[in-house]
Amino acid sequence: MAGRLAGKVAIVTGGNSGMGAGTVELFVAEGARVVIAARGEEAGQALADRLGENAAFVRADVAVEADVQALIEAAMARWGRVDVLFNNAGIGQGIVAPEDFALDDFNRVMMTNLGSCFLGIKYVTPIMKQQGGGSIINNGSTAGITTDGSGPVYAASKAGVIHMTRIWATQLAAFGIRVNCISPGAIVTPIFWGGHHTESDEENERRSQRLTELFAAQLPLRRAGTSEDIAYAALYLAGDESRHTTGHNLMIDGGITVRMAAQSDLEKGGKERAEFLRGG
Numbered sequence: 001m002a003g004r005l006a007g008k009v010a011i012v013t014g015g016n017s018g019m020g021a022g023t024v025e026l027f028v029a030e031g032a033r034v035v036i037a038a039r040g041e042e043a044g045q046a047l048a049d050r051l052g053e054n055a056a057f058v059r060a061d062v063a064v065e066a067d068v069q070a071l072i073e074a075a076m077a078r079w080g081r082v083d084v085l086f087n088n089a090g091i092g093q094g095i096v097a098p099e100d101f102a103l104d105d106f107n108r109v110m111m112t113n114l115g116s117c118f119l120g121i122k123y124v125t126p127i128m129k130q131q132g133g134g135s136i137i138n139n140g141s142t143a144g145i146t147t148d149g150s151g152p153v154y155a156a157s158k159a160g161v162i163h164m165t166r167i168w169a170t171q172l173a174a175f176g177i178r179v180n181c182i183s184p185g186a187i188v189t190p191i192f193w194g195g196h197h198t199e200s201d202e203e204n205e206r207r208s209q210r211l212t213e214l215f216a217a218q219l220p221l222r223r224a225g226t227s228e229d230i231a232y233a234a235l236y237l238a239g240d241e242s243r244h245t246t247g248h249n250l251m252i253d254g255g256i257t258v259r260m261a262a263q264s265d266l267e268k269g270g271k272e273r274a275e276f277l278r279g280g
Helices: 018-029 041-051 065-079 103-131 152-175 201-218 227-238 263-278
Strands: 009-013 033-038 055-059 084-087 134-139 177-184 249-252
Touching: 009 018, 009 065, 009 103, 018 033, 018 041, 018 084, 018 227, 033 041, 033 065, 041 055, 055 065, 065 103, 084 103, 084 227, 103 134, 103 152, 103 177, 134 152, 134 227, 152 177, 177 227, 227 249
Parallel strands: 009 033, 009 084, 033 055, 084 134, 134 177, 177 249
Antiparallel strands: none
16 A cells, blocks of 8 residues: 555554544555554454555553563564654643642553653664654643643653653664654643543543634634644654654644743733833
8 A cells, every 4th residue: 555654654643533543544544554552452453444454453551661672562562663653642630739748649640641652662662673763752732831720640750751852853863763842732632531431432522612713712713723723733753754853752742832822812912011111
């Protein structure tokens, strides 16, 4: 199959729903063979069955080292190489007061969101070094660079992902391995209400529609982000078109991080400041 990823083998963690599933579908459409990694077997296997021979599902908990090692080995056993690793899997965490901090929550969020990236890179790097290159993509978040209302542990985990992306990019550049990051913001996914498995299909659809309307009203671009937006960003970073790009954090956020207030409010503030300085 011809396509922008023709001949490449990719692993997408958290690939059974949301941004991960959207990326899996686009990668396969662009000619890649894709290993879908996730804990949810039913959704993951159903997606693989629907996409056909160029998709395979492997159950894996990315916070467990043995599962990650087995995942990489499964990709090698099936297709003999790994060209792309998208460390997409992650979990959310709400705002908590400092006095309500729980170490178990810290460990769970940090290991799932940041530790999983360490594990994936640990086991895929030797393969990519032997192949002479590859592309590693980490899933960050606008929460990693702004105080956008996300929980402190979640925000810390994503800040870690963004910064470690730069460190790994530096370490692996000499081997032709590119390491980049995608930071989504205001993307309509079930992570905002605990994951797709927590509600019925009808309730998930209802909440998605309401969130779409909310983001469209709030964002500078007046449009909510979709899983497809993240998939196309991942496609660019996975393919040869980004061969001169490494250590980059690609913001896919509808402009939320470059304009944290309405333009009218910014202009009003500027006029008030100028008047104040004049002594008016």
